[in-house]
Amino acid sequence: MKLAIIGLGNMGKAILNGILKQKLIKPENIIAADKKFADPDFENTDEYASVTVTADNCLAAQEADYIILAVKPQIINLVLEDIKKVAAAKVVISIAAGVKTELLAKYFGSRAKIVRVMPNTPALVAAGMSAIYYSPAVEADEKAFVDQIFNSLGKTVKVKESEMDAVTGLSGSGPAFVYIFIEALSDAGVLKGLDRKKALKLAAQTVKGGAEMVLSSGKHPAELKDMVCSPAGTTITGVATLEEQGFRSSVVQAVKTAAERSEELGK
Template sequence: MKLGFIGCGNMAQAMIAGVIKAKIVSEKEIIASDKHRPNLEKAGEQLGIKITDDNKEIASSSKILILSVKPVFYDEVIQEITSVIGEETVVVTIAPGKTLEEVERAFGKKVKIIRTMPNTPAMVGAGMTAMCANDQVSEKEIHKVKETLEGFGRVEMVSEYMMDAVVAVSGSAPAYVFMLIDALADGAVLKGMGRREARIFAAQTVMGSGKMVLETGLHPAELKDMVCSPGGTTIEAVRKLEAEGFRSGIIEAMAACAEKSQNMEKD
């Protein structure tokens, strides 16, 4: 098998669907396991992948092995599979707080490890993933894993010390954005718009605004100024947002998120 998943929850299924849709790996070359059998069977039926209850089978047969279980289960799973991990297997982690050094120590031997942090928009092929690797992984292997992850969104290489910031700015950030969309929709409903229409207007506006940042290359402040006409409605709204601590609230939330991630690494 080219690609194996130990753990087949929402994130893993989003990743699998993305790489299949992008034709990076065929469903026949993907194998997955999960403790929750109904969830695993559903994934096998809907995605057409091979499923198994045997984590060792996945670990011994996969060229790229993705550990998509919750961080609390990492040590247990690693102890189970460490004896069958081959020298050429690349292990990919997606757990916040699990450093390269910590994962390698859990294996008890030199293993090719790539640490990643994807986010839930991978479910619609618009994910943002950060990745870094230990010194056992070759440039060719890094390229192959990056290509695989690009099946469900954008991928950027980062230094490992940046991973806590990544958790705050992309890993956890969809939750903040969903709150923004919900608040925008509530504001539109307050002014008489139907709930369905309000949600569509809010979500499309957020999506389009993000696309403008990525595709124009302009600073977000420049794009904001383009919308703020002198004495107009937008600058009035911006004034009120600043008075309510809009930007500082987001920054403080991100700082708390990053601190939590750092503390998880120490536990």
Template sequence: MNLAIIGFGNMGKAILSGILEKDVIKAEKIIVADKKVSDPNFELEARFSKTKVVADNLQAVAKADLIILAVKPQIIRKVLEEIKNDSKDKIIVSVAAGIKKSLFSQYFGEKAKIVRVMPNTPALVASGMSAIYYSKTVKPHEKDFIEKVFGALGETVEISEDKMDAVTGLSGSGPAFVYLFIEALADAGVLKGLDRKTALKLAAQTVKGGAEMVLKSAKHPAELKDMVASPAGTTITGLAELEANSFRSTVIKAVKAAAERSEELGN
């Protein structure tokens, strides 16, 4: 299968890197398009040296069977207008937040094979979470192939399209919320006398370990929390402070706001 990736930002690079690392598609069958390639200062990273990179979207999609649109939602209409006549019989995969199947149908027809994916930035280190929606016209063997593509970036889950905005707010935006939490934990460690490097390592590994416990123990997060919080101890004192400052409520509001912004982008 020949692949075109339009957009070579962080997510485009993560997708390409995962595909090449897991040998899902040979480099010779991939072409990447991004306008910045025409910049005289553009330099292609050595790990992508066998992949053709061009500035022309039409050149990229011409011989492709599968097109991944790794572009921002603000410019996707411009890209769709540009490639619509050359892409109607191809599988279209979009990672643009908030952009619904109905928009793609306007450009490629109701019978077009449309896939929406919401990956997240940990895909850059093959620890991503990708939620995938398939239009009814996508065939089972095509689904299996797309699962391999995004499985190369981490974990995948199939969802219905009406859940995509919620996913965008949760796992799409969630890494930024986690990074903020890690930074705050590290700052607290520095406040109490730890050096910055040690504090950051302690904070990041603590979050990573906590996540692994949730995924591998089959225990509810509340149960895991109670395993740490002994009566009148240090942890329950800290938890009381978080509750007093509406920690959980604030996180819920943040995810809700991000999901609602995803809805707005699709209108």
């Protein structure tokens, strides 16, 4: 079994690292297509020493059974044009935001084995969330292998293709919103006299711990919130301020506009 990864940006590297760490495929059976990494003057890291790297998208696709398209939606048409003659019978896995199966099928045919995945950047530390959609032609053993790849980056969930834009707005874009929240929390700590390093550690661990409480307790976030809010206490006073400032509605609007942008990219 051979795998091609086209594009070694942050997500492409995260996927490659997950595969290598979990030993899902031998490095010598992986070929990566990326002009920067293929440049003779680019100093590649030892961890990729056994991975074949090329600047030729077509060559990478031709050699592989599975092809991961880890490229931006703005350039995916150029990549699809490069590989269309050699990839029609392969399992094609796209992580390009907004790019629908309908477009991919124009290049590879209506019965092509197409997988759409929306991962997110915490995949870089094996704490990602990936939503996966399989076209009908993808077989059970192929689904199992793709699941293995993305489970190596964190968690996965199966979705309908019609849900992909919402996923992009929520978990795809969501880490950026969380980082802003962590930064704001730590700024507030500094404002009240904490040093920056201490404030950032407190803020980041608080968000991480809160997320783990939601995932492991099975309780609704509102119930967990109420557990912290004592009558006339400090927390409920802060919650009231967040509501007054439109915190909740701002987050909803941010996800909504990010999802709408994903829809635009798919047109």
